[in-house]
Amino acid sequence: MHTAEDILKALDEITGGRVIQSLQEVHKQEHPFVIKKSSGLPGKEIMETPGLVYGDRNREVKKLAVTMTMTEGSIELAGATGVDAIIAHHPIAEAANSGGVTLKNYLDLYNITVFELHEAFHGLHPGISFLHGHEVYHTDISYGGLEGNVLFVGKALPDVTTLEDILNRLDSYMGLEEENNLLFLEKEIRKNNAVTETSVVTRGRILRGEPESPVKHIIHIFPHTGFTPDHLRQAAKEHPEADTVIASISRVYDGHELIRTAEELNLNFLVGNCHVLEILENGLPLAYALDMLLPDVEVVVFRERVTSYPARLVGTPQMMKYAERMASKYLIKKKLAELS
Template structure:
């Protein structure tokens, strides 16, 4: 039977040796993919530790789940569905990733191991550019000298002639029709047309240009990595044939300097897939690789769907009544007349 140790080895094989295989390696500065993530907010920084975060290497593993961001939802679903180990893409942190309690107490309760694989997985496959309709010929993961600031430069794939072609390609790969049907049925069940879902609400869209606008030379950026307007100017200086900017994983607020700069430089711009769909972009390739390497282990994919409900349609009638009673009896000190 496979063990947690086998899962760690599979991740190390997939990444070409980027995984921490020994507990004593968990020291900043001793591993290139052990990275501190901090905004300077007191007490909220986290260190990425690719590999086993918690659990016994000798624990048996019959089923693993690949997730994007570990939460109590994942832990509870894992316990209920027989998952022995969860591999999260994003960094795992005490309390933040475990319902406000410590990871140790929660995971020991169910005997679930957790692993993470974030920056150590990035750059291992060209899937995200391919989904967005271009083949990369230049990649820089620290553009402008900023670690993690990724720039892809690519040529549109055969059959991708316009911005509209990219929208159609993403629609097919990301299953827009499936998600439309799912959300429409949720709206019927909850009796509200105002329900919104994270994947649908953040779909690809054109910001500068039209569906018929020609596209050939693409700059693909990820704004949340720190990509700035000056970075865009530098990218255009390096690649003067560029005609289109694709911003994906994250996007930009209206009037953002990057949008204004793209317009000034005469570039088309579109928003591609958002973070809400990275479970397919990065999670699915990882899950498929694990399925090949761990032949006797069942692999599941945990997809996060965040649904926005108007207060009047949140849950069923009984639970909404409960919410009102708790609020009025215990939480609201003065009720306006």
């Protein structure tokens, strides 16, 4: 029999001792991976507590799910499929990750134990750089003194010589042709050509350079972590051999100042995998490691698929009538009366 304590020990093994062992480490805030994050928005700050977030250490775990961000969808799927514990990559917050209600009530309902492992997992394997076609020779997980601001500098792999090679590599590894086929089928089944899906519309593309532009040394950044044009200038100064910038997990769009800075520095600029694919980049290696350490525990991966529809084309004809009725009769009744 395996327990939540065994899961915690496995995570400690995987991270080389980065998980917290007691709440004392949270209260003291001396643990290097107990990190408070805040944009200054009232009541919205969060503290990362890598390890056991909620549940009894002695609770038995037969089935374990790995996910990126725990949601009410994750909790419901866990309850319906006999999952005893969820490991979320992203930090867990009261209500935000439990359908707007308190974590305790929702998790207790289905007897689910929860762990998180965010910054404490970063930098443990070279998978993201490998998938993007380079071998890292310099890593900084708090570049410029900013916690979580990750920078990789790497040399292109032997079979990667151009920007197009990177894009082809990503399409192949991430199965984007399959995702595109799924989207095509969904459009056919729903008779709705306006449907879009995250991994398809955010696939990698070149923002500066040409498909045949040569690649040898890469500065790999993650814009959502706070990476600025000044950071890029500094990185290019520290690594004058670099010829290409890859932005992945998050991305930038045409006109962004990071692209202008790359032009100023005469660097190619390519956006790679988006955040939704991190379940494959980081989630899958974690799931495999847990499966290896805990062979008697069934390990599954919860993968989200986010689609977009025009509001008035969502659901069955009955649901469209339902939405129209609820909106007009209850939500904007006063405004409609004024207009009439």
